[in-house]
Amino acid sequence: MLSGNLAEFPLSRLLETLMGAARGGALCIEPPGFVGVVYLEGGHPVHAQAGPLQGLEALEFLTGLRSAPFRFDAEQRTQKRSIEPGLSTHRLILHQFEAWKEIDLPDNWQLLLQARPNQGYVQLSPLEASMLARVQGKSLAQALMDGQLSPLEAAQVISKLLRLGLLEARMYPQIQPKHLVVLTLYGGGQGVAAIDVDLFTNWQGLLGEGFVLRVRSKAQEVVLRPESRFNMQGRLGLFERDLRQLRLSRGVVVEVWPEAR
């Protein structure tokens, strides 16, 4: 079984090698977060799948990967056909590789995209503006698999937004949920979860300016707007209206963790 990493053995060379040897089987590409597979028959791709994408779109997506573990399994076959084998497909794949070279994206597609406040005036096309809104909080891979645009088109727009500083791609560590005790906040507020100022600052440092809090109780799970307050160590302040709606009461322990918005 052939295996390695695209960082050392790029996909273009890998496909050329398999084509040259007229091999059949499944080329599995396994970066964190999703799995991509390219099925080959006689060295030609016949079917590809990456997340929700299939066929040439999936192949287009996978050709952009610069680093990911891969393995080729000659035993694994499929009856599915989403790619027409032939010279035109070969040319298209070559074109995709060339196009990806022009795009400057981080190698790690697990990075989360986050909008950044911009100081100056920037003119965006409707397509770019809609992409900016759509990709917030998604990983780069998710944004490229968005489906509204082809992966290459999406990559071009995201690359521009990153270059303009309107988006940032950040690595978010795995944040363990905190067990906090519910405390009643009085007044007419709603949709707010108050946490201690130190915890707020800590999570803000990990996730950036805009993050939300996911609160999980026995009954349900909700997303609330975070607010920092003094001396709330170990507590989660919720307004009375939210407490009623969530069927929670003071003193109940809930799981809380932040999520990039």
Place this chain on the structure above:
Amino acid sequence: MDILALNEYLNRAVYGEWMMVVFILVGLYLSLRTNFVQFARLGTALRETLGAIRERFLSFGGQITPFQAAMVAVSATIGTGHIIGMVGAVVLGGPGALLWMWIAYLVGMATKFAEAVLAVHFRRQYSDGSVLGGPMVYIRYGLGSRTAWLAALFALFTAVAAFGIGNLSQAAAVGAALAQEFDVPPAITGLLVALLVGVLLAGGIRMVARFAQMMVPLKLVLFLLAVLPLLLIHLEGLPAALALVVSSALSFQAAAAGAAGAAVSLGLVEILKAGVGRGIFANEAGLGSAAIAHAQAQVDHPVRQGFWGLTEMLLSLMVTTLMALTFIASGLWQSYLGGDRVEAARALFTEHPLGVALLGLLLAVFALGTMVSWGFYGEEGAAYLFGEGIRWPYRLTFATFAFVGPLGGLAALTSVADTLNGLMAIPNLIALLALGGLVGRLVREFFSGMPWQPPQEED
């Protein structure tokens, strides 16, 4: 005028009727500023305190929990005055004194609430997590540097008064109770009390709080064990006692009452003085002492700690009321009208299935709790005045006095300390008047969901 004469003059003034009027007026003012928080938000206060009792050991990250802070204050407040003092109020003012005591308590609830709120709002927090707070701190930082002398006066009064009301008087009560009921030599009692108080104070606020959180439930259980059987014995007299409390609130006349069985006539002033006096001094609302304990609580908003102040008052009210009603229902008050309050209390407890010894035990436990909390109050006052270095000398001196207390003597010092205890109220009441608006604002902010913004520290 010598010092003792001056002390006597001042003592009469600070515990006199005019001072009582000031206490009541300040309480009314604070009630107005807080929209009568003690009535309007009583349900919230109970939900936030007794309703959240399962969170009693759950800290907000500070040294002690809000519950523990309240227990330190309750442990100081519910002392021998709730037993002997309450019997004394009925002996002096008749059953009607109880009604005036209730009114004083209801007004004083706003005062205690305001003290707890201000104590948390203005307290100083240090990098090691320790906290310094109380009236001296809210006078200094709430009223500004020009009133630093007033803050220092409060701290001085507290540091010295702790040796009287919080030490010699209590230690003497423990010594007398244990000697009378259990034949324990005063020197042994003194030694044990000094050791206990010394060890607890040496452990700092955490140790004092842990002691208080055990002591207060013990006090309440012991109190109920002492009073409920007596109340059951005199249950038939309870409706009449309640009627008498109302009917004799304005004036009281008896053809034959008191030890001599002579005609007794009590005017409104005497009844008021006895009732309001107990309603003010039994719960310490206005003295500012409890604020020193409340300041230690780490809590997200000062108003949340203020609710513990209200609950503290309710607990104190429950104890004094049960004590007074039991005494009135027993009918013994008629024989002791104008007489000795200790004898009256002993007469009441002779009917108890466990005998007068229970009164001795009750008084000893009540006094011990009060001593430890007051030791902490005094230490905080001294630390404010002289810095952290004074803590150990103060603790050692306090423990030494605790040894001397049961042996008797030092009457002059006890008397001066008692006057200083009363004087503590003056700087505190001035600050409460000046900062009443701030308390009202904090209450409004709390109930509109706004987060607390601590004042900028200027040190």
